[in-house]
Amino acid sequence: MAGLPTIYYGAVVNPQSLTSYQALARCLLAVSSEGTIDWIVDDVDDSMVQEVMSQKGCVDAEVVPLREGEFLMPGFVDTHTHAPQVPNMGSGQQHELLDWLDNVTFPMEANFADVEFARETYVEVVRRVINCGTTMCCYYGTLHVEATKILAEIIHVKGQRAFVGKCNMDRNSPDYYVEPSPEASVAGARELITYIRSLPPSPHTTTPLVHPILTPRFAISCTSPLLSSLQSLALSDPALAIQTHISENPSEIAFTLSLFPNASSYAQVYDSFSLLRENTILAHAVHLQDEEKQLIKERKAGISHCPTSNFNLSSGVAPVGDLLDRGIKVGLGTDVSGGFSPSILTAVQHASIASKVIAMNARDTSAVKDGTFANRALTIPALLYLATMGGAEVCCLDKQIGNFSVSKSFDALIINVGKDNANPAAVWGEPHPPRKGGNHTKPKSKKEELDGWLEKFLFCGDDRNIRRVYVQGRLIGGTAFSG
Numbered sequence: 307m308a309g310l311p312t313i314y315y316g317a318v319v320n321p322q323s324l325t326s327y328q329a330l331a332r333c334l335l336a337v338s339s340e341g342t343i344d345w346i347v348d349d350v351d352d353s354m355v356q357e358v359m360s361q362k363g364c365v366d367a368e369v370v371p372l373r374e375g376e377f378l379m380p381g382f383v384d385t386h387t388h389a390p391q392v393p394n395m396g397s398g399q400q401h402e403l404l405d406w407l408d409n410v411t412f413p414m415e416a417n418f419a420d421v422e423f424a425r426e427t428y429v430e431v432v433r434r435v436i437n438c439g440t441t442m443c444c445y446y447g448t449l450h451v452e453a454t455k456i457l458a459e460i461i462h463v464k465g466q467r468a469f470v471g472k473c474n475m476d477r478n479s480p481d482y483y484v485e486p487s488p489e490a491s492v493a494g495a496r497e498l499i500t501y502i503r504s505l506p507p508s509p510h511t512t513t514p515l516v517h518p519i520l521t522p523r524f525a526i527s528c529t530s531p532l533l534s535s536l537q538s539l540a541l542s543d544p545a546l547a548i549q550t551h552i553s554e555n556p557s558e559i560a561f562t563l564s565l566f567p568n569a570s571s572y573a574q575v576y577d578s579f580s581l582l583r584e585n586t587i588l589a590h591a592v593h594l595q596d597e598e599k600q601l602i603k604e605r606k607a608g609i610s611h612c613p614t615s616n617f618n619l620s621s622g623v624a625p626v627g628d629l630l631d632r633g634i635k636v637g638l639g640t641d642v643s644g645g646f647s648p649s650i651l652t653a654v655q656h657a658s659i660a661s662k663v664i665a666m667n668a669r670d671t672s673a674v675k676d677g678t679f680a681n682r683a684l685t686i687p688a689l690l691y692l693a694t695m696g697g698a699e700v701c702c703l704d705k706q707i708g709n710f711s712v713s714k715s716f717d718a719l720i721i722n723v724g725k726d727n728a729n730p731a732a733v734w735g736e737p738h739p740p741r742k743g744g745n746h747t748k749p750k751s752k753k754e755e756l757d758g759w760l761e762k763f764l765f766c767g768d769d770r771n772i773r774r775v776y777v778q779g780r781l782i783g784g785t786a787f788s789g
């Protein structure tokens with residue numbers, strides 16, 4: 307028999323679209339024992355809580371009241387990160403992509419041949435990523451099968467939702483860090499896929515949370531025979547998601563086109579091996595040609611916008627507004643350690659700055675059109691959407707996660723912006739009535755107050771503001787988690 311639901315009561319932020327979110331000040335939200343949302347009722351006064359619960363037939367259910375300064379929001383979706391690069395965060399920013407890979411990244415990733423090192427490192431990586439509020443994460447491992455199995459197992463035990471892939475890379479990598487043949491590379495991918503799909507069910511949910519993802523690192527590191535074998539594997543397994551990099555840096559693009567002289571574009575290289583499809587996640591997309599954007603849209607593939615990395619490795623500024631206007635799915639990625647932070651909040655802040663760079667460059671032109679996103683600063687609703695629902699769409703998980711609606715999974719965060727010493731996003735209220743000579747603005751409504759909390763959190767917040775992290779209804783992290 308199903309157990310009683312858990313009922314959350316308080317302020318809720320619920321993304322709806324690129325232009326709107328709900329700010330619900332006094333919401334009751336019921337989560338079933340399977341971790342899915344049973345019902346949501348807004349505008350419930352304190353005195354009415356028991357009555358609503360009895361109408362819903364769950365008077366005995368546990369109520370979790372949110373405190374003043376707390377609100378509930380959907381968990382973040384990180385559509386692109388490299389777990390083995392976490393130890394390198396903050397190193398190597400003097401390089402651009404290809405030199406950075408050779409000098410900083412490949413040497414670090416090679417260490418994961420050592421499974422003890424892999425285990426120690428990945429336990430800490432996953433803990434940190436969860437505490438940053440990432441409830442769904444697309445992880446790259448290294449080329450090593452055993453180390454990447456360990457990564458998947460740790461994520462599974464901790465209860466995060468994730469895609470996990472091992473890199474396929476059989477060329478243009480150093481001797482000490484390259485796969486010996488296309489056959490070995492594909493055999494490794496198959497072994498990891500089988501392993502992840504046979505992880506035992508979690509005790510608290512029948513829904514598997516960790517899934518394999520095919521991970522050709524990028525076209526430069528894959529021979530045509532390898533890409534052909536990955537094509538066969540992908541065609542035989544349409545549910546298998548795919549992740550790779552695209553059009554990040556000018557030298558990378560030139561090298562790619564020199565390796566595939568018959569391809570008309572970078573995107574077409576992947577398309578010619580059937581690797582561009584609805585469940586493909588393409589990281590970066592900074593310098594795409596119009597025809598490539600068109601192709602990506604036709605194939606319904608999604609883009610992971612990684613602005614921290616794009617600034618840090620001097621790659622460029624991705625035209626996110628233009629991609630959104632074309633109806634291409636876009637989510638955010640931390641791209642550690644091209645990006646120097648594992649937090650999607652940092653990606654939100656840099657996505658805002660990136661969009662403002664584009665908008666400032668277009669300021670004196672007629673490039674800004676009504677009802678479009680191109681050449682404009684991304685708004686708070688758009689940033690929130692990219693960090694949650696947009697990411698869910700890119701992962702083809704938007705029926706399951708990304709916002710709060712009945713029957714979706716409860717992947718959620720309890721955020722605290724209350725005023726205390728350790729709170730980077732603390733809200734400093736104005737006194738009412740205002741002091742003499744003070745700011746004579748009228749008191750805010752609850753909704754306006756919640757709008758302010760969200761903005762403060764997105765721009766000033768960090769993991770210290772994230773009290774609880776839930777995936778599929780289960781508490782797995784946050785400052786108030788002791789597990």
Ligand SMILES: O=c1[nH]c(=O)c2nc[nH]c2[nH]1
Pocket residue numbers: 388403407411523524551554615641644
């Ligand atoms: O930002 C990036 N990080 C990587 O590890 C990588 N590999 C290929 N291309 C890449 N880009």
Ligand SMILES: [Zn+2]
Pocket residue numbers: 386387388551589641644
């Ligand atoms: Zn990357």
